[in-house]
Amino acid sequence: MSVNVLRTTTARRRRTDQLARWALLAGLILALVPLVLVLLFVIIRGAGALDLHFFTTDPTGAFFGNQGGIKSAILGTVEIVALATAITVPVGIGLAIYTCEVGRQSKLAMAVRYFIDVLTGVPSIVFGLFIYTVLVVSGVFGGFAAWKGSIALALLMLPVVARASEISLMLVPDSLREAALALGVPRWRMIMQVVLPTAFTGLLTGILLAVTRAAGETAPLLFTVLGAQGTTFGLGDQMNSLPLQIFNDVRQPNPELVTRAWGAALTLITIIFIINITARLATRRNRIQ
Amino acid sequence: MLSRVTSIIRKARPDTAPAKQADAVFRLSLQILALLIVALIAYFFIQLAIASGPAFAHTGILDFLFKNDWDVAHNIFGAWPLVAGTLITSAIALVIGVPIAVTAALYITELAPPRLREPLAITLDLLAAVPSVVYGLWGVFILIPMLKPAEQWLSQTFAFLPFVGGPVSGPNYFIAGLILAIMIIPIVSAISREVIATVPIQEKEGALALGATRWEMIRLAVLPHSRAGITSASMLGLGRAIGETIAVALVIGSAPTIGDHIFDQGYTLAAVIANEFGEAGPGSLHLSALIAAGLVLFVLTLLVNGIARWVVLRAANRNHATPALQVEP
Numbered sequence: 001m002s003v004n005v006l007r008t009t010t011a012r013r014r015r016t017d018q019l020a021r022w023a024l025l026a027g028l029i030l031a032l033v034p035l036v037l038v039l040l041f042v043i044i045r046g047a048g049a050l051d052l053h054f055f056t057t058d059p060t061g062a063f064f065g066n067q068g069g070i071k072s073a074i075l076g077t078v079e080i081v082a083l084a085t086a087i088t089v090p091v092g093i094g095l096a097i098y099t100c101e102v103g104r105q106s107k108l109a110m111a112v113r114y115f116i117d118v119l120t121g122v123p124s125i126v127f128g129l130f131i132y133t134v135l136v137v138s139g140v141f142g143g144f145a146a147w148k149g150s151i152a153l154a155l156l157m158l159p160v161v162a163r164a165s166e167i168s169l170m171l172v173p174d175s176l177r178e179a180a181l182a183l184g185v186p187r188w189r190m191i192m193q194v195v196l197p198t199a200f201t202g203l204l205t206g207i208l209l210a211v212t213r214a215a216g217e218t219a220p221l222l223f224t225v226l227g228a229q230g231t232t233f234g235l236g237d238q239m240n241s242l243p244l245q246i247f248n249d250v251r252q253p254n255p256e257l258v259t260r261a262w263g264a265a266l267t268l269i270t271i272i273f274i275i276n277i278t279a280r281l282a283t284r285r286n287r288i289q
Numbered sequence: 290m291l292s293r294v295t296s297i298i299r300k301a302r303p304d305t306a307p308a309k310q311a312d313a314v315f316r317l318s319l320q321i322l323a324l325l326i327v328a329l330i331a332y333f334f335i336q337l338a339i340a341s342g343p344a345f346a347h348t349g350i351l352d353f354l355f356k357n358d359w360d361v362a363h364n365i366f367g368a369w370p371l372v373a374g375t376l377i378t379s380a381i382a383l384v385i386g387v388p389i390a391v392t393a394a395l396y397i398t399e400l401a402p403p404r405l406r407e408p409l410a411i412t413l414d415l416l417a418a419v420p421s422v423v424y425g426l427w428g429v430f431i432l433i434p435m436l437k438p439a440e441q442w443l444s445q446t447f448a449f450l451p452f453v454g455g456p457v458s459g460p461n462y463f464i465a466g467l468i469l470a471i472m473i474i475p476i477v478s479a480i481s482r483e484v485i486a487t488v489p490i491q492e493k494e495g496a497l498a499l500g501a502t503r504w505e506m507i508r509l510a511v512l513p514h515s516r517a518g519i520t521s522a523s524m525l526g527l528g529r530a531i532g533e534t535i536a537v538a539l540v541i542g543s544a545p546t547i548g549d550h551i552f553d554q555g556y557t558l559a560a561v562i563a564n565e566f567g568e569a570g571p572g573s574l575h576l577s578a579l580i581a582a583g584l585v586l587f588v589l590t591l592l593v594n595g596i597a598r599w600v601v602l603r604a605a606n607r608n609h610a611t612p613a614l615q616v617e618p
Contacts, residue, residue, distance in 0.1 A: 013502055020504035024400055027392025028409070031478065034471040035416050041431050042423065095326060098319040112323045115330045121525070121594035122587060123532020125559050129583040130333050133340040137571050158326075186308040188315035216420025219534040219563055243422045243535075250426050250539060258430065265423045276418045280411050 042266050049263025059245065061229045063254060070264045072231040073245040077268070079233070080146050080225065080241055081215050084153035089207055091154075092161030093196075099162075100169040101191050120159040127152045128220035136224060146232075146239040149225035156220060157210035164209065168202020169195060201282055208279035212272045218243035242268040334587070341581030347574055353581060359545035359556075361565065366578040368585065370547045374462065374555040375589070378537060379530040381466025381551065382473055386530075387523045389470070390477035397478075398485045399507055410482060417475035425539035428468050433459050433540065436467075444552050457552040460542035465557070468536050473526035480525060484518030485511055517604030524597030528590045534559035558586045 054069040062068070095112055103109025131152040136143055172195050180190040196203070221227075221244055228238040242264050249261035345353060348366050356367025397409050440457045448454025488511050496506040542554020543564055562579045569576035 009500060009502060013505070017502035017504040020507070021400060024392045024396040027389050028396040028401075028413075030389045031393040031413055031416070031474050034474075035412070035419075037431070038419055038423065038427050041427055045430075091322065091326070094319060094322045098323045102316050102319050103323065108320065108323050108327070111327050115327050117598070118591065118594070119330060121528045121532075121590045123534065123559060123590055125532065125534040125562055126337070126583050126587050129340075129562065129580055130337060133336055133580060187312045191315075212418050216418070216422070218420070218422045219559075222563060223566060243420055246422045246426060247535060247539075250422075250429060261426055265420075265426055268420060269423060272418050272420065273415065276415065277411070280414070 039269070042262060042269055045259065045262035046264075046266030049259045050266065054260075054263055058230050059240070059260075063252070063257075067256060067260065068229075070242065070245055070260065070267065072229065072240040073242045073264060074267065075231050075233075076146070076225075076228075076239040076241040077215055077243070077271075079235065080149050080153065080221070080239060081211060083147060083150035083235060084157060084214055085207065085211055087150060087154040088157040088161055088210065092158050092206075092210075093165050093203060095158075095162045096165030096169055097191060097196075100166050101187075101195065116159045116162050119155070120163070123219075124156050124217050125219035125222075127155045128223040130155075131220070132223035141236060144224060144226040144238045145236045146225050147235045149221045149239070149241075150235070152220035152224050153214040153217060156217060157214050160210035160213060161206050164206025165199070165203050168199040168206065171202060172198045205279045205283045208275050208282075212276045212279070215272055215275075216243060216268065218247050222247075337580060337584045337587065341577055341584045343574055344577035344581040348578075353578075354585065357547060359561075361545075361568070361575055364574055366574070366581075368558065368578075368582055370545050371556050371558045371561050371582060372585065373547050374541065374557040375531055375559070375586075377462050377551070377555070378465045378469055378541070378557055379527055381463060382469035382530040383523060383527055385467060386470035386473045386526060387477055390474045390522075390526070391481050391519055393474070394478045394481035394485060395507060395511070398482055399511065400503065410479075413478055414475050416471065417479075421472070421533060421535040422539075424468050424472060425536040428464060428536060428540040429460075432468065433464055436464065440552050444550070452550045453552070455550045455553060458542060458554045460540045461552045461554050462541070462548055463551045465537045465541045466551075468540060469530040469533055472533060472536065473529050476529055477519075477522045477526040480522035481515070481519050484515040484522065487518075488514040517600050521597040521601045524593055524600065528593040528597070531593065532559055532586060532590050534563050538563045558582045558589075562586075 055074070056071055057069040058072040059070065060066055060068040095116070099109045099112055103112070131148050134140075135148045135151070136145075176194055176198060177190060180194045181187070185194070221241055225239045225241065225244070227244045227248065228240045230240075232239055246261045246264045246268070249257045249264070252258065344366055347364070348356070353366060353368055354372060355369050357369040358365050358367040359370050360366075393413060397406055397413070401409055437457065437459065440461075440463065444454055444457050492510040492514070493506055496510045497503075501509060537557050538560035541556055541560050542548075543556055543560065544554040545556050545561065548555040562582055565575070565579060569579055
């Protein structure tokens with residue numbers, strides 16, 4: 001008696017299997033369609049707006065005539081996000097070192113983990129409202145200012161950086177720590193000179209992903225930096241940024257301003273995708289090694 | 290020679306006084322940092338509660354939540370239309386987004402050729418990197434005009450269903466829900482992928498060895514194992530949908546009333562904050578009401594994320610009885 005494995009699979013079951021495979025593939029395609037459609041239209045509508053003038057002039061605020069480009073928006077995004085990163089990186093990595101190396105299972109470490117989890121779920125607009133009530137309304141060093149926007153973005157980035165850092169610190173093998181301690185290295189130098197460099201790629205990925213998230217945010221900036229037309233390097237001033245520029249131009253009943261929004265969207269997406277893909281490829285290479 | 294070695298070791302020994310001190314300082318500063326962050330987040334919540342005090346005092350918390358009248362000109366702040374709008378759009382997002390996200394995750398982890406898995410995952414994750422305001426721009430100028438005929442057809446053909454029939458407005462709940470679905474798909478899908486990856490290989494291979502087809506293997510080994518994780522992923526997606534602001538603010542229609550059907554315009558908590566913030570002067574009741582809306586939003590997302598965590602914990606604590614592998618004859 002020969003056993004035929006295939007015979008046990010009836011035609012009906014095979015049909016169901018095929019059907020289910022197609023359904024799952026359809027799910028994947030449906031998930032990818034919006035990405036293609038968004039990119040396609042952003043490129044089609046945005047590419048026409050891009051020229052030297054677009055990148056080298058500030059928006060004039062004019063409704064007709066010379067409306068200007070997006071120079072101040074690009075520089076503003078870079079400045080605000082750079083400051084936010086400078087604030088969030090030491091704090092985020094510090095918290096990760098605390099929960100992973102120092103506090104471990106202590107009550108404070110558990111509390112930090114819980115609060116970081118809570119922060120992850122907070123809508124970005126709520127960060128904006130918080131900074132608005134604490135720093136803008138109360139008039140700490142004036143009203144709306146770029147650095148206040150950076151703090152709102154830093155709060156938003158903090159859970160991303162802290163969690164990614166904690167995971168990459170946990171991936172550092174204990175044998176490395178023990179080897180360093182056995183050589184007589186004090187704990188803090190062991191962490192700074194052995195653990196952190198080993199986890200570097202993971203830390204960098206977390207930071208870059210947080211940067212891409214912050215660079216695209218509009219809501220927290222509405223209440224904190226408000227917006228501006230001209231380029232400024234004063235972090236205490238109101239400032240323009242790419243998301244704010246897009247948000248303002250979308251609502252203008254003038255096709256030329258809307259075209260500027262598409263151009264700004266193409267610029268923003270290009271920046272974000274480059275950073276995002278760099279970050280993912282960095283961890284990927286790391287994992288293979 | 291020996292004395293040199295001992296001197297080196299002594300220099301490096303961790304329990305020398307300066308090293309001990311440095312370690313203590315290091316530890317203490319990290320503890321202070323941790324305490325500060327915990328305090329900051331507590332302060333966050335308290336500050337929002339204080340700032341929304343005037344609005345709650347003026348309207349009453351229950352009226353603020355459940356009164357169907359948001360009339361800024363008359364200082365009447367019953368946020369029910371906004372709460373309802375938030376719930377309606379988020380529900381639409383879940384109904385559309387979760388099945389797509391989960392099937393995409395299953396395809397990538399179980400069916401796609403191994404070489405394509407990582408590129409597909411990275412590509413799908415890019416959906417999450419598209420800024421909210423770009424989705425809004427795309428929604429206003431591409432999605433709304435593109436879907437209008439389809440919506441009109443749906444509205445007419447399925448008019449017998451509740452909340453469907455009626456005149457289709459350009460920006461509406463459905464469009465907002467659809468954009469939210471697109472925004473939560475990468476999140477739900479990424480977490481589902483992680484959960485599905487933890488299904489023990491023995492169970493999958495066991496199912497296949499017993500003669501199960503791929504789909505039966507997924508249904509009998511993968512899904513029972515990852516049900517809690519997928520539920521939790523959906524809840525996290527829901528939390529994201531509830532708080533999403535800018536894209537929704539651009540495509541919801543900004544009408545502070547409850548629409549008659551899903552193709553009618555409305556408003557959400559987050560969108561109202563973004564759109565009306567400019568008109569609300571510092572110290573005004575209106576501003577306080579907007580901050581109160583933010584607080585409600587905050588509490589809603591806390592609840593949803595709390596439920597997500599609870600589902601995972603409960604599943605982890607429960608004894609995982611290996612699901613019986615039943616293959617139809």
